[in-house]
Amino acid sequence: MVKALQYKRFGQPEVLELVDLLTLEPKTDEVSIKVSHVGLNPMDWAIMGHPEVAPNFGVKLPQTFAYDFAGQIDQIGAEVTDFKVGDRVFGTTMKGAATEQLIASAKEPGLYHTPDFIENDVAPTLAVAGLTAAVALRKAHVKNGDTLLIGGAAGGVGIFAVQLAQLWGAKVIGTASDSTADFLKELGAEQVAYGEGFTDRLKGKGITAAIDLHSFESLNTALELGVKADKMSTVIMYPEHPAGVPTATGGEAIPSDMEMVLTAIGSQQLTVPIAAKFPINDYLEAVNLQMSRHTHGKIVLYF
Incomplete structure (x- = not known):
């Protein structure tokens, strides 16, 4: 048994x-x-x-x-x-x-x-978190030089998305509570508090892409700041997400995604x-x- x-x-x-x-x-x-x-x-x-x-x-x-x-x-x-x-x-x-x-x-x-x-x-x-992060980045067309907003950056998928995005050459701004600022800083990301005044805190930061791993707050704010839907993605399936924003799941991963994650860990570029x-x-x-x-x-x- x-x-x-x-x-x-x-x-x-x-x-x-x-x-x-x-x-x-x-x-x-x-x-x-x-x-x-x-x-x-x-x-x-x-x-x-x-x-x-x-x-x-x-x-x-x-x-x-x-x-x-x-x-x-x-x-x-x-x-x-x-x-x-x-x-x-x-x-x-x-x-x-x-x-x-x-x-x-x-x-x-x-x-x-x-x-x-x-x-x-x-x-x-x-498997789930690493591959989901890789798919979310790819679907948001994150590239070198982007300033990426990640909603829920300190969670399980977020810790992969933050680090992989930087390997792709993006600057990362992550939403999290103020008590999490030091943790995100250790991962190389700038923390911004969610909630009231969120949009104002992001103005002038040059957001060019967004991934939401927690709610739709980051997506809606990015849209308000002029980011196009094809530069976003979300792992949230329900309720209905903003029009034109693709969803991302680990089941959509390709073999090179896991190779990328393992290589990054092996080279100590991802913890x-x-x-x-x-x-x-x-x-x-x-x-x-x-x-x-x-x-x-x-x-x-x-x-």
Whole structure:
């Protein structure tokens, strides 16, 4: 038997429970992964709390919670050639990641070898957040010389977007509370407080592109400041976003996006702050902390 964190009905974190599942054997083209760490993302609890959204992600109850994982392959099918027993791997799966055993196709586009320079607690933070940031930057046509406004810059996707944008040659201004100013400064971004007077605080800063990771405040302000919709993107799917602004999801990533993220980490041009790590039994505390949206970096569960 293996433990898994699941929900059998939609709702708030209280619907989550640790259950015992049967151990499975991989098929000829599959691998069995002993999951050690799980990275949390807003989409995890957003899907769990909105049954009208869940079908878009193939969710069928009971659903294993979370989507980002890291671990080690402990079994392979007879036809598998790209992986071997003992390989460290990470990735994302819509089957649900918070389980001690994950069965995945060896051809799964969301399954990656973990480089030696990446620790197991960092690996499960990369797929959803890193790829979503890369797609958002590309869809906003961010380029060298841009001054990019990022709404929600200190969150999980934001820490990747801030650093990748600078690698692309953009100056970054990020929205966050005043208490987060030093954190964003460490990442190389200028902090600006959201809320009343937001537009006035941005006047004269030469904003040329915008990505919103939290609400539509940054997009609406950028539009007011004259930025065109094709120089923006958002990861917020609901409610309806401003006309002409494209949405961005990690599922739209291309192989070179993950290569870019890994290369940047390997060359120490991108760091992934881990805000907190919790044992799987403390899942409720971890999810509630993630939902508060006040952490600086990623939150990780471990078995």
